[in-house]
Amino acid sequence: MEIKQLEYFLAVCERGSFNKAADCLYTTQPNVSKVINNLEQELGRELFKRTYKGIELTPYGKTICQYAEVVLKHVQLMQDIALPAKARKLSVATYRSDIISKIFVDFYNEFNGEIFIEHYQGSVEEITDNVKKGICEIGIVYVAQNQRKIFNHILYHKNLQFKVLSNNSICVYFGPKHKFYEKTSVDFDELADLQFIYGVKDSFALEHHMEKINIGFKGLELLNNAVYTNSDDTIINLLLNTDLCRLGINATEKKYERYNIRAVPINDSDNVLTLGYVYTENQELSPYAKWFIEKFKQTV
Structure with a gap:
């Protein structure tokens, strides 16, 4: 047939x-x-x-x-999902991130465009699926500490391993029109009266982590989410021109820094989010994947 x-x-x-x-x-x-x-x-x-x-x-x-x-x-x-036959390539699945996009630019320049690049964005479920199916060599994810049990269950059933790269605190992004723009830090109990931008809906999305962390402030799931969007352009414009704010990861490289948007740390939120990469069990990573991971470690 x-x-x-x-x-x-x-x-x-x-x-x-x-x-x-x-x-x-x-x-x-x-x-x-x-x-x-x-x-x-x-x-x-x-x-x-x-x-x-x-x-x-x-x-x-x-x-x-x-x-x-x-x-x-x-x-x-x-x-x-078929690709041109290339012996040398980098295939990575990640969450949405400007930082990761910059690393791909650095990778292209480092290897003079001679290495084929394959990049997929998605949720934790989609990222781990792409690694399990062999579409991607590695997947970059972040997981809340109190969701590690669920995450480990996913890894077990997909025969994947997880390597921790860093443990991070959380922050709030404020634009120049926000009253907290000049603050050096905020407390959890100060968030209750603020208006937030709610990002991509996903069981492992950052906002869902925040709902479960509740360090020093009970009822964080009751944050006032005024806008729901998965558009980075919409988020940036709202942060710049309104009194809305957004939760984020307090990484070394600030996501919106070039837009005059500040990342203000939340007190007592250290080590609540774990950043790392997933890969197939017993797999020897390619030199390109290792290069990517080392570059990523420098930013987080």
Whole structure:
């Protein structure tokens, strides 16, 4: 059985005739009929009933149609993640981050563009899936300390390892229009009256970590979230031009520093977020992945 046979079969199913299927496949009606006949012979049953009114699927044909749709869908998925044959490449899955984007720029310049770069962004679930499936060599993630048990459960079932790079505190991003812009630090109990921008929804998203940390302030899940968005441009403009603020990781390199947006640390929030990378069990990392990890360590 060939993929071509299934493609022709589904074209006939969708168009309801051999002639219309031939038109969309840029071939002839006799050729379509020949392919379908060969498929029926291979399967040992009729897929279509031929009548004076045209054709219709047999009960068996309807079953094969469902199977063919699944097969071709997975073929498309395999084609979507296919890459040009390159012996040397860096493949990384990460959360959204300007810092990581800069590291890719440094990587490209370091290796003169000779190494193929493959980068996927997503949630922890998507990042670990990409590593498990072999699409990415490593995945960069952050995890709240009190979610490590859940995270370890995910790693166990996907046969992945996690290497800690740093433990970080959290901060609040303030723009120049915010009353706390000049502060050097804030307390948890000062956050209750502020208006926040709520980011990408994900069970491991930063805001969800914050809901569970509750260090020195109970009810952090009741923060006033005035805007929900997954757009970095929207977040930056809101921080610059309103009194809204946003939670973040207090990393060495400040995410919004170049926009005149300050990262103000939250007191007593040390070591609540763990940054690290996931990789396949017993895997020897490529020199390119090692270079990327070392560069990342310098920023966090």
